[in-house]
Amino acid sequence: MKNSENGFHKAAFYDDYSQYYSHLKLYDKAIECNTKAFLFLKQAKDSELKKKLLPRLYINKGIHSVFKGWYGTSLKCFLKGNELEDSAYSNCMVAQYYLFRHQPDSAGIYIAKSEEKMFSQKTSDAESLWVYYTMGYYYNEINNNDQAEKALKKALEINIKTRRTYSSHINNVYKSLAELYKKKDDGGKAYHYLKKYMEEEGRLDVARLNTMNKATENFISELKPESDWHRNDLPLTIALSITVLTISGIYVKKTIQTQRLKKKVLKEETEELKNHVKIKMLKEVIELAQKNDSSFLMKFKELYPDFISTLLKINPDLENSELAFCAMLKLNFSSKEIADYTFVQHRSVQQKKYRIRKRLNIPGEEDIYDFFGRISQ
CATH class of the missing domain: 1.20.58 (Methane Monooxygenase Hydroxylase; Chain G, domain 1)
Structure with a gap:
């Protein structure tokens, strides 16, 4: 490209490099390359390609500027880029700016435009993924959990198709899903997506x-x-x-x-x-356990996956009823509570404790609750 006189090619080249440095979080270099891209595009002959690249240069400048803390410059660039392009993606990026600045009311206007453009125009999978993520981000901010979940799950679906080329987008989707499920008090899913986010962030940092x-x-x-x-x-x-x-x-x-x-x-x-x-x-x-439900032991195994296997190593002949009794002791239920929950007499519970001691070789001087408390802590 050094000796090329094609201004458009040089502009496109420097635009790619600006995004490259942005991914490396070297924002000064990103802005430097973006400035060169503007310069060479200005020298290029008028064409449809030039017309398409110009708004993207503004949008990318907006992205680099926001990370530098130049919010006024950033907003002007996003709005200028959107004015020139008016696409699902450009509206989405204006919405992203307002969400980043904690202005959901302003973001909502551009979210609506972005969604409408996505369905009325031909939008690439990579840009649709970004739009759905932004929608999920927005709905998360205004506490519309159902719509947030719907949009973010759609982004995950698209990620399967775009993963090889645009995988850097998906870490934000995982993070938003973790925040969403935490708000919905679904700790299991929140933990799952937070873990996925951490894995993706680690992979990107290694690549950088x-x-x-x-x-x-x-x-x-x-x-x-x-x-x-x-x-x-x-x-x-x-x-x-x-x-x-x-x-x-x-x-x-x-x-x-x-x-x-x-x-x-x-x-x-x-x-x-x-x-x-x-x-x-x-x-x-x-x-x-309190309801004497038949699924108690199965759910207990999920909570303490090693407890039952440890007991069976000591005595492989233990029956399910004995294992369930041991599980109740692990949960620190008193003899009276066990008797009430299993509809037996208090004396029967004491006899069961004695049998369990013998079956598991628990010394007479050791507290039975201490014994089970040490297993699968």
Whole structure:
């Protein structure tokens, strides 16, 4: 492209590079490339391709600017891009800006336009995914849980088709679904999607670091042959190499620190959700035991998956009724409570405790509740 006189090709090239740097979170470089794209597009001959690229340059500038905290510039770029294109995607990006700035009322206007354009115009799968995600994000903000779930699930469906080329979008969908199910008090699903979000974020960060390392290696390998021909330039080569490695090192260090902090917060949130799920399951299991429901033991196994197998290793001949009795002891039910729930006399419960001690070789001096409490904690 260096010697090309085709302004449009150069503009498209620099636009791609600006998005590349944006994915690496190098927003200064992204803005620099975006500025060059505008410059070369201005020099290009008028054409339909030029007409289509111009609004995207504005939209991409809006994206880079918002991450720099230049909100006024960002909004102007989004609105200009939308004025020129007026598509599902361009309206969606204006809505994204307002959602990012916590202005759902303004976002709602562009969400409605975005949805209408998506169905009336030919929209690519990748852009439809982004529109559905934005709709889900918006409905999440206004607490319309059913509509949010519907839109985000649609984005997941589209992701199956676009995953190989636009997979970087899906981490936001996972995060929104985790937030949605947390609000709906569905800890199991919230935990599932939060975990998926963390996995996707980890994959993207690894890809970013690998790209930075590869770029550094390529830069040094390109300089090395030149240094063989230009011995006098060797100090300059070394200085440039050190500069590149230093910049890369700072970026890597900053990324790792940010990722560690993010992972710490996400880990705490994940543990909170896991505890929430466990408490909810425990409540359900206790209610089944109190009703003497036949599904009690099955649900108990879901809550404590290793408990039954541990007991069967001690004594493989234990019957289901004995396992259910042990499960009640694990839940710290008193002899009176067990008697009430299973419709037997208190004396019968005491006899069962004695038999269980013998069947599991529990020493007479050891408290039976302590014994079961230590199993599958």
